[in-house]
Amino acid sequence: MGHAHAQRTGTAASAQRVRLTWVLSITMSLVAIEVVGGVLAHSLALFADAGHMAADGAGVGLSLLAIWFATRPASKARTFGYQRAEILAAVVNAVVLFGVGAFILVEAALQLAHPVSSKPGVMAAFGAVALIGNGASMLILLRGQSRSLTVRSVFLEVLADLLGALAVLIAALVIYAAGYERANAIVAILIGLLILPRTVKLLRDAVDVLLEATPRDVDLAEVRGHMCGTSGVLEVHDLHVWTITSGVPVISAHVVVADAHLADGGGARVLDQLSACLEGHFDVAHCTFQLEPSSHREHERAVHE
16 A cells, blocks of 8 residues: 655645735725625615625635635544535535525516616716726736636636626616616616526536545546556556645546565656656555555456446
């Protein structure tokens, strides 16, 4: 039995903690600003966008809490520590966003039937502030969103917020130019519809991690081919690749090795070569291998096939 002991310190999202903190501060400030704007302008669109951003702010707060849990050391009871708390936070984010989206759609449908007079000038002013604030948050998260599922989920939320603020500005223009008050409800419906598809995708990605599915960017046949290319390796079976949390892929496998390569400490060399191969080609530092002599192959096939 062999184990590649190199292990990352922290998670992909933990490196983005400062960025997430800044985004949380900006988002919650914009929520307060848009609530005030919604009251002053009598605008459902501003209220809908504020509700959307409030849900996103709660999601960022959960992500920061999860990142803190993920940095706690492993223990005998939790050998991987709390790293998967990040994925649980992503699931909670998705569920909350789904609820907010449904609520916005119901309220918008009611106001579509009975429109309320609003103040387009006030709407436009507050929408512009939200647009600028969300643009700043996107720039803060731009680099980290490709490295962590948690940060990517926050980035997508901020992107939707920016589009929501843009829609508020368009609604204000329509109301000002044409007096069409139902534009408020229409924009609120669009904001609700923005939430639901990305919520489903985020939930699907998080559930894949919880179900220990093979990561989408990993080709098992390619991994097996690289491992079989290692000197002395005859066969690889019971190959599993899964993700503990964003940026922490794990591989385990049974590796059949020629008897001659296991003599005189050869097993250690095979382990070193396998670990170097996977870390170099697939960026996987946590690998567990069970080395099996070729003379034992038939017994293993009977047990595992």
